[in-house]
């Protein structure tokens with residue numbers, strides 16, 4: 001892909017990145033993107049000219065592999081390699097620690113947005129944007145001109161408006177993405193199939209107030225037609241489909257199959273990775289035909305279930321209206337499904353919290369340690385620090401104890417929104 005020199009800028013249009021998401025401790029760009037490099041920074045753009053990544057190239061940048069990423073919800077997330085001694089890959093299964101610009105449940109207290117070097121990077125982006133807008137286009141090759149025009153249309157206000165438009169298509173902003181979306185770097189196309197959830201537990205900081213309500217078929221078709229228009233050429237850069245919201249599995253086989261099938265057709269997603277949340281009741285109720293369908297149409301499907309605890313006192317304390325026996329039954333079904341399908345994984349969430357009883361940790365260690373050999377290793381469990389915890393770092397000891405006992409891979413659940 002030829003690079004064009006414009007003063008001190010190197011502009012490369014529509015580079016081919018990796019064809020699959022990969023996990024590495026250095027930046028691997030996925031899909032098709034364009035790039036502008038200055039002597040000090042690298043700026044990358046998607047196919048609709050939106051800024052996506054900023055990386056420092058100068059000596060004062062914290063580390064050449066660290067970078068800033070802009071999400072479709074218009075959040076800037078700093079991808080940090082962490083500090084010496086932090087075992088990020090052990091915590092998250094990923095090499096990067098996403099530092100979020102909004103309150104979340106992370107173990108670490110690191111706000112990169114007060115870091116002068118990062119503020120300087122944002123300043124450099126503003127300056128570059130102003131320079132591009134003022135740059136004479138005479139004599140530039142047609143594709144460079146088109147690209148610069150596209151970037152110039154996407155100032156801060158335009159990007160804010162785009163994120164607003166996406167929220168209006170969905171009918172709100174998903175407050176959390178399934179933890180498994182980390183496998184596609186949280187880059188998913190969201191299609192809402194239902195709102196609300198079944199339990200409205202006390203501890204939960206991501207729930208929506210309404211009762212569980214499936215969307216109508218017309219609503220889903222309307223979202224798809226608007227999503228197609230919204231993503232435009234950039235659709236080819238998405239391999240993940242998120243069927244939202246907090247308990248899409250409860251929408252049932254017919255609606256879910258219809259939504260997934262129509263999305264694949266309308267958005268031309270060839271065997272996407274499909275992600276959704278479920279609950280104990282929706283998992284226990286779900287019929288085999290749904291899993292067969294997901295396994296047939298996706299390259300891989302992930303269903304993430306909030307189990308929280310197998311300790312009766314803890315379930316009562318967090319006001320989760322479930323009996324331990326039922327939670328265990330859902331856990332067994334999860335293991336069976338993980339054994340039955342090669343390209344489908346059910347994963348589960350459990351809580352970490354300083355006020356949770358020793359019985360919670362003991363029963364959880366027993367449950368995860370008792371997974372039979374032939375079921376071990378497939379799927380994963382995510383341990384979610386409660387938002388209300390006063391000292392989340394102290395919960396790392398609990399995390400490591402559970403991880404050590406578990407025969408399933410165990411990671412920290414970081415609440416990330418779209």
Ligand code: SF4
Nearest residue numbers: 197199200201204207
């Ligand atoms: S944990 Fe799940 S079921 Fe409970 S309130 Fe939150 S979203 Fe609803």
